Amino acid sequence: PLTEPTSPPLPKAELHLHIEGTLEPGLAFELARRNGVELPFADEDALRAAYSFDGLQSFLDLYYALMAVLRTADDFTELADAYLARARQQGVRHAEIFFDPQAHTARGVPIGTVIEGLSRALDRAPETYGISTRLILCFLRDASAEEALETFDSARPYLDRITAVGLDSAEVGNPPSKFREVFARARNAGLRCVAHAGEEGPPSYVWEALDVLGVDRVDHGVRCLEDDTLVARLAAEQIPLTVCPLSNVTLRVVDRLADHPLPAMLDAGLLVTVNSDDPAYFGGYVDDNFRAIREDLGLGEEQLRTLARNSFRASFLDAAGRDALI
Numbered sequence: 001p002l003t004e005p006t007s008p009p010l011p012k013a014e015l016h017l018h019i020e021g022t023l024e025p026g027l028a029f030e031l032a033r034r035n036g037v038e039l040p041f042a043d044e045d046a047l048r049a050a051y052s053f054d055g056l057q058s059f060l061d062l063y064y065a066l067m068a069v070l071r072t073a074d075d076f077t078e079l080a081d082a083y084l085a086r087a088r089q090q091g092v093r094h095a096e097i098f099f100d101p102q103a104h105t106a107r108g109v110p111i112g113t114v115i116e117g118l119s120r121a122l123d124r125a126p127e128t129y130g131i132s133t134r135l136i137l138c139f140l141r142d143a144s145a146e147e148a149l150e151t152f153d154s155a156r157p158y159l160d161r162i163t164a165v166g167l168d169s170a171e172v173g174n175p176p177s178k179f180r181e182v183f184a185r186a187r188n189a190g191l192r193c194v195a196h197a198g199e200e201g202p203p204s205y206v207w208e209a210l211d212v213l214g215v216d217r218v219d220h221g222v223r224c225l226e227d228d229t230l231v232a233r234l235a236a237e238q239i240p241l242t243v244c245p246l247s248n249v250t251l252r253v254v255d256r257l258a259d260h261p262l263p264a265m266l267d268a269g270l271l272v273t274v275n276s277d278d279p280a281y282f283g284g285y286v287d288d289n290f291r292a293i294r295e296d297l298g299l300g301e302e303q304l305r306t307l308a309r310n311s312f313r314a315s316f317l318d319a320a321g322r323d324a325l326i
Protein backbone atom coordinates (compact mmCIF):
# COMPACT_ATOMS: atom_id res chain seq x y z
CA PRO A 1 0.00 0.00 0.00
CA LEU A 2 1.08 3.59 -0.62
CA THR A 3 0.12 4.69 2.88
CA GLU A 4 0.88 3.12 6.24
CA PRO A 5 -2.12 1.46 7.84
CA THR A 6 -3.40 3.88 10.47
CA SER A 7 -2.94 2.59 13.99
CA PRO A 8 -4.26 4.16 17.17
CA PRO A 9 -1.81 6.56 18.81
CA LEU A 10 0.53 5.05 21.42
CA PRO A 11 -0.63 5.67 25.00
CA LYS A 12 1.63 8.34 26.44
CA ALA A 13 2.13 11.05 29.04
CA GLU A 14 2.63 14.67 28.05
CA LEU A 15 5.14 16.42 30.32
CA HIS A 16 5.90 19.68 28.52
CA LEU A 17 2.74 21.55 27.64
CA HIS A 18 1.98 25.21 28.29
CA ILE A 19 -1.78 25.47 28.68
CA GLU A 20 -1.70 29.02 27.31
CA GLY A 21 0.05 27.58 24.25
CA THR A 22 -3.03 25.48 23.46
CA LEU A 23 -5.13 28.59 22.71
CA GLU A 24 -6.31 28.00 19.14
CA PRO A 25 -7.27 30.97 16.93
CA GLY A 26 -10.96 29.98 16.93
CA LEU A 27 -11.24 30.00 20.73
CA ALA A 28 -9.12 33.17 20.94
CA PHE A 29 -11.58 35.08 18.74
CA GLU A 30 -14.60 33.62 20.56
CA LEU A 31 -13.21 34.72 23.95
CA ALA A 32 -12.22 38.13 22.54
CA ARG A 33 -15.80 38.70 21.44
CA ARG A 34 -17.24 37.43 24.71
CA ASN A 35 -14.89 39.53 26.86
CA GLY A 36 -14.87 42.67 24.70
CA VAL A 37 -11.11 42.38 24.11
CA GLU A 38 -9.78 43.95 20.91
CA LEU A 39 -7.22 41.76 19.14
CA PRO A 40 -4.71 43.34 16.74
CA PHE A 41 -5.79 40.89 14.00
CA ALA A 42 -8.81 41.25 11.69
CA ASP A 43 -9.74 37.57 11.75
CA GLU A 44 -8.47 34.03 12.31
CA ASP A 45 -6.66 33.94 8.97
CA ALA A 46 -4.83 37.19 9.73
CA LEU A 47 -3.83 35.74 13.11
CA ARG A 48 -2.59 32.49 11.57
CA ALA A 49 -0.53 34.52 9.11
CA ALA A 50 1.36 35.97 12.12
CA TYR A 51 2.54 32.46 13.13
CA SER A 52 6.00 32.82 11.65
CA PHE A 53 8.81 33.07 14.18
CA ASP A 54 12.56 33.66 14.00
CA GLY A 55 13.28 32.52 17.55
CA LEU A 56 11.80 32.20 21.03
CA GLN A 57 11.22 35.93 21.62
CA SER A 58 9.16 36.53 18.47
CA PHE A 59 6.91 33.64 19.50
CA LEU A 60 6.63 34.88 23.10
CA ASP A 61 5.50 38.32 21.89
CA LEU A 62 2.47 36.78 20.17
CA TYR A 63 1.87 34.21 22.93
CA TYR A 64 1.59 36.94 25.61
CA ALA A 65 -0.49 39.24 23.35
CA LEU A 66 -3.08 36.57 22.54
CA MET A 67 -3.66 35.51 26.13
CA ALA A 68 -5.25 38.92 26.78
CA VAL A 69 -8.53 37.19 25.85
CA LEU A 70 -8.33 34.92 28.94
CA ARG A 71 -10.17 36.81 31.70
CA THR A 72 -12.58 34.63 33.70
CA ALA A 73 -12.34 31.28 35.46
CA ASP A 74 -14.69 29.89 32.77
CA ASP A 75 -12.22 30.96 30.08
CA PHE A 76 -9.50 28.89 31.72
CA THR A 77 -11.88 25.94 32.13
CA GLU A 78 -12.76 26.06 28.42
CA LEU A 79 -9.11 26.36 27.43
CA ALA A 80 -8.14 23.30 29.48
CA ASP A 81 -11.18 21.30 28.32
CA ALA A 82 -10.34 21.95 24.67
CA TYR A 83 -6.76 20.76 25.28
CA LEU A 84 -7.85 17.61 27.12
CA ALA A 85 -10.28 16.63 24.36
CA ARG A 86 -7.52 16.91 21.75
CA ALA A 87 -4.96 15.23 24.00
CA ARG A 88 -7.19 12.18 24.37
CA GLN A 89 -7.35 11.82 20.58
CA GLN A 90 -3.55 11.90 20.59
CA GLY A 91 -3.20 8.99 23.03
CA VAL A 92 -2.48 11.09 26.13
CA ARG A 93 -3.33 9.26 29.39
CA HIS A 94 -1.54 11.61 31.78
CA ALA A 95 -0.64 15.31 31.39
CA GLU A 96 1.62 17.49 33.55
CA ILE A 97 0.53 20.97 32.56
CA PHE A 98 2.45 24.26 32.84
CA PHE A 99 0.75 27.56 33.50
CA ASP A 100 2.18 31.09 33.72
CA PRO A 101 0.42 32.91 36.59
CA GLN A 102 2.44 36.12 36.13
CA ALA A 103 1.21 36.47 32.55
CA HIS A 104 -2.30 36.74 33.99
CA THR A 105 -1.80 38.60 37.28
CA ALA A 106 0.08 41.28 35.30
CA ARG A 107 -3.20 41.87 33.41
CA GLY A 108 -5.29 42.01 36.58
CA VAL A 109 -6.51 38.40 36.54
CA PRO A 110 -6.07 36.97 40.06
CA ILE A 111 -4.03 33.78 40.45
CA GLY A 112 -7.02 32.15 42.18
CA THR A 113 -9.17 32.72 39.07
CA VAL A 114 -6.56 30.97 36.93
CA ILE A 115 -6.08 27.99 39.26
CA GLU A 116 -9.81 27.56 40.03
CA GLY A 117 -10.68 27.73 36.34
CA LEU A 118 -8.05 25.22 35.27
CA SER A 119 -8.88 22.92 38.21
CA ARG A 120 -12.52 22.65 37.16
CA ALA A 121 -11.47 21.04 33.89
CA LEU A 122 -8.62 18.98 35.36
CA ASP A 123 -10.70 17.59 38.25
CA ARG A 124 -13.16 15.91 35.88
CA ALA A 125 -10.55 14.86 33.29
CA PRO A 126 -10.14 11.29 34.63
CA GLU A 127 -13.87 10.60 34.13
CA THR A 128 -14.43 12.71 31.01
CA TYR A 129 -11.25 11.95 29.08
CA GLY A 130 -9.48 9.12 30.91
CA ILE A 131 -6.57 11.50 31.59
CA SER A 132 -4.92 12.11 34.96
CA THR A 133 -3.25 15.48 35.39
CA ARG A 134 -0.79 17.51 37.45
CA LEU A 135 -0.26 21.28 37.45
CA ILE A 136 3.18 22.93 37.24
CA LEU A 137 3.41 26.60 38.20
CA CYS A 138 6.02 28.36 36.07
CA PHE A 139 7.93 31.52 36.92
CA LEU A 140 8.71 33.95 34.10
CA ARG A 141 12.51 34.09 34.00
CA ASP A 142 12.53 37.50 32.24
CA ALA A 143 10.72 38.97 35.28
CA SER A 144 12.60 39.62 38.54
CA ALA A 145 13.52 37.07 41.21
CA GLU A 146 11.51 39.20 43.64
CA GLU A 147 8.38 38.86 41.48
CA ALA A 148 8.84 35.08 41.40
CA LEU A 149 8.96 35.06 45.23
CA GLU A 150 5.79 37.17 45.40
CA THR A 151 4.09 34.85 42.91
CA PHE A 152 5.01 31.78 44.94
CA ASP A 153 3.67 33.35 48.13
CA SER A 154 0.41 34.29 46.37
CA ALA A 155 0.06 30.62 45.31
CA ARG A 156 0.42 29.26 48.87
CA PRO A 157 -3.36 28.88 49.41
CA TYR A 158 -3.49 26.63 46.33
CA LEU A 159 -0.40 24.48 46.80
CA ASP A 160 -2.47 21.33 47.31
CA ARG A 161 -3.26 21.59 43.57
CA ILE A 162 0.32 22.24 42.45
CA THR A 163 2.81 19.40 41.95
CA ALA A 164 5.88 21.31 40.82
CA VAL A 165 7.33 24.67 39.93
CA GLY A 166 8.97 25.42 36.58
CA LEU A 167 10.87 28.18 34.82
CA ASP A 168 10.02 29.47 31.35
CA SER A 169 9.96 32.49 28.97
CA ALA A 170 13.03 34.27 27.53
CA GLU A 171 16.01 32.08 28.42
CA VAL A 172 19.19 33.84 27.26
CA GLY A 173 20.38 36.35 29.87
CA ASN A 174 18.12 34.84 32.55
CA PRO A 175 20.08 31.88 33.99
CA PRO A 176 18.52 29.45 36.45
CA SER A 177 20.73 30.74 39.31
CA LYS A 178 18.63 33.94 39.33
CA PHE A 179 15.83 31.83 40.87
CA ARG A 180 17.81 29.92 43.52
CA GLU A 181 15.73 31.26 46.42
CA VAL A 182 12.22 30.66 45.07
CA PHE A 183 13.10 27.11 44.01
CA ALA A 184 14.49 26.42 47.51
CA ARG A 185 11.24 27.74 48.95
CA ALA A 186 9.17 25.53 46.63
CA ARG A 187 11.18 22.44 47.52
CA ASN A 188 10.77 23.21 51.24
CA ALA A 189 7.02 23.31 50.62
CA GLY A 190 7.22 19.77 49.20
CA LEU A 191 7.02 20.62 45.49
CA ARG A 192 9.02 19.03 42.67
CA CYS A 193 11.14 21.25 40.41
CA VAL A 194 11.63 21.53 36.65
CA ALA A 195 13.13 24.25 34.46
CA HIS A 196 13.45 25.12 30.80
CA ALA A 197 17.20 25.00 30.08
CA GLY A 198 19.32 24.43 27.00
CA GLU A 199 16.62 25.41 24.49
CA GLU A 200 18.29 28.65 23.32
CA GLY A 201 20.56 28.93 26.36
CA PRO A 202 23.99 27.27 26.75
CA PRO A 203 24.86 23.99 28.51
CA SER A 204 25.93 26.00 31.59
CA TYR A 205 22.22 26.78 32.15
CA VAL A 206 21.46 23.04 32.27
CA TRP A 207 24.25 22.61 34.86
CA GLU A 208 22.72 25.43 36.92
CA ALA A 209 19.24 23.94 36.67
CA LEU A 210 20.66 20.70 38.11
CA ASP A 211 23.09 22.04 40.68
CA VAL A 212 21.54 25.34 41.78
CA LEU A 213 17.80 24.65 41.37
CA GLY A 214 17.95 20.89 41.94
CA VAL A 215 15.51 20.09 39.14
CA ASP A 216 13.96 16.64 38.75
CA ARG A 217 13.59 17.12 34.97
CA VAL A 218 15.04 19.46 32.34
CA ASP A 219 12.64 21.00 29.81
CA HIS A 220 14.12 20.94 26.28
CA GLY A 221 17.80 20.47 27.21
CA VAL A 222 18.77 19.78 23.60
CA ARG A 223 21.90 21.94 23.82
CA CYS A 224 23.33 19.51 26.44
CA LEU A 225 24.89 17.70 23.48
CA GLU A 226 27.50 20.48 23.26
CA ASP A 227 28.98 19.26 26.59
CA ASP A 228 30.04 15.60 26.87
CA THR A 229 30.47 15.77 30.66
CA LEU A 230 26.93 17.09 31.00
CA VAL A 231 25.53 14.33 28.77
CA ALA A 232 27.35 11.74 30.91
CA ARG A 233 25.81 13.24 34.08
CA LEU A 234 22.27 13.36 32.63
CA ALA A 235 22.58 9.78 31.38
CA ALA A 236 24.10 8.41 34.60
CA GLU A 237 21.40 9.99 36.76
CA GLN A 238 18.65 9.30 34.18
CA ILE A 239 17.42 12.87 34.48
CA PRO A 240 14.48 13.21 32.08
CA LEU A 241 14.62 15.68 29.20
CA THR A 242 11.27 16.85 27.82
CA VAL A 243 12.06 17.41 24.14
CA CYS A 244 9.66 19.21 21.78
CA PRO A 245 10.61 18.48 18.16
CA LEU A 246 8.06 20.60 16.25
CA SER A 247 8.65 23.49 18.66
CA ASN A 248 12.39 23.31 17.98
CA VAL A 249 11.78 23.57 14.22
CA THR A 250 9.24 26.42 14.48
CA LEU A 251 11.50 28.43 16.83
CA ARG A 252 14.61 27.71 14.74
CA VAL A 253 16.46 25.78 17.46
CA VAL A 254 17.11 23.35 14.58
CA ASP A 255 16.91 24.16 10.86
CA ARG A 256 14.86 21.15 9.83
CA LEU A 257 13.27 18.25 11.66
CA ALA A 258 15.64 15.90 9.81
CA ASP A 259 18.51 17.65 11.67
CA HIS A 260 16.95 17.18 15.11
CA PRO A 261 19.34 15.66 17.70
CA LEU A 262 16.68 13.35 19.21
CA PRO A 263 18.24 10.15 17.78
CA ALA A 264 21.65 11.22 19.11
CA MET A 265 20.09 11.86 22.50
CA LEU A 266 18.57 8.37 22.56
CA ASP A 267 21.89 6.85 21.44
CA ALA A 268 23.64 8.69 24.29
CA GLY A 269 21.42 6.85 26.78
CA LEU A 270 19.44 9.94 27.83
CA LEU A 271 15.93 9.59 29.27
CA VAL A 272 14.19 11.53 26.48
CA THR A 273 10.48 12.22 26.12
CA VAL A 274 8.54 13.80 23.22
CA ASN A 275 6.10 16.64 23.89
CA SER A 276 4.18 19.40 22.12
CA ASP A 277 5.16 22.59 24.09
CA ASP A 278 2.70 25.12 22.55
CA PRO A 279 0.72 22.99 20.09
CA ALA A 280 -1.62 25.75 18.86
CA TYR A 281 1.45 27.63 17.62
CA PHE A 282 3.90 24.92 16.58
CA GLY A 283 1.90 22.86 14.12
CA GLY A 284 0.80 19.88 16.14
CA TYR A 285 -0.20 18.11 19.32
CA VAL A 286 1.88 15.34 20.90
CA ASP A 287 1.06 12.47 18.57
CA ASP A 288 1.62 14.82 15.63
CA ASN A 289 5.16 15.18 17.06
CA PHE A 290 5.49 11.37 17.24
CA ARG A 291 4.34 11.00 13.64
CA ALA A 292 6.64 13.79 12.43
CA ILE A 293 9.74 12.23 14.03
CA ARG A 294 8.79 8.82 12.65
CA GLU A 295 8.67 10.28 9.14
CA ASP A 296 11.56 12.77 9.21
CA LEU A 297 13.98 11.06 11.61
CA GLY A 298 13.26 7.51 10.52
CA LEU A 299 12.62 6.32 14.06
CA GLY A 300 11.31 2.75 14.24
CA GLU A 301 8.38 1.38 16.21
CA GLU A 302 10.75 0.15 18.92
CA GLN A 303 12.18 3.65 19.50
CA LEU A 304 8.72 5.23 19.45
CA ARG A 305 7.60 2.73 22.08
CA THR A 306 10.67 3.58 24.17
CA LEU A 307 9.76 7.27 23.96
CA ALA A 308 6.17 6.56 25.03
CA ARG A 309 7.36 4.36 27.92
CA ASN A 310 9.88 7.06 28.93
CA SER A 311 7.05 9.57 29.25
CA PHE A 312 5.50 7.55 32.08
CA ARG A 313 8.89 6.83 33.71
CA ALA A 314 9.70 10.56 33.65
CA SER A 315 6.34 11.62 35.08
CA PHE A 316 5.60 12.65 38.66
CA LEU A 317 3.20 9.74 39.05
CA ASP A 318 4.14 7.40 41.89
CA ALA A 319 5.21 3.82 41.09
CA ALA A 320 1.66 2.46 41.38
CA GLY A 321 0.19 5.17 39.14
CA ARG A 322 2.94 4.60 36.60
CA ASP A 323 2.54 0.84 36.54
CA ALA A 324 -1.20 1.22 36.00
CA LEU A 325 -0.54 3.18 32.80
CA ILE A 326 2.52 1.48 31.25
Ligand code: ES4
Pocket residue numbers: 018021056063168169170196199247277278
Ligand atom coordinates in the same frame (compact mmCIF):
# COMPACT_ATOMS: atom_id res chain seq x y z
C1 ES4 B 1 7.75 28.53 25.82
CL1 ES4 B 1 8.85 27.11 23.79
C2 ES4 B 1 8.92 28.04 25.24
N1 ES4 B 1 10.12 28.32 25.77
C3 ES4 B 1 10.18 29.07 26.87
N2 ES4 B 1 9.10 29.58 27.47
C4 ES4 B 1 7.90 29.31 26.95
N3 ES4 B 1 6.66 29.67 27.34
C5 ES4 B 1 5.78 29.16 26.49
N4 ES4 B 1 6.44 28.45 25.54
Ligand code: ZN
Pocket residue numbers: 016018168196219277
Ligand atom coordinates in the same frame (compact mmCIF):
# COMPACT_ATOMS: atom_id res chain seq x y z
ZN1 ZN C 1 8.13 25.08 26.90
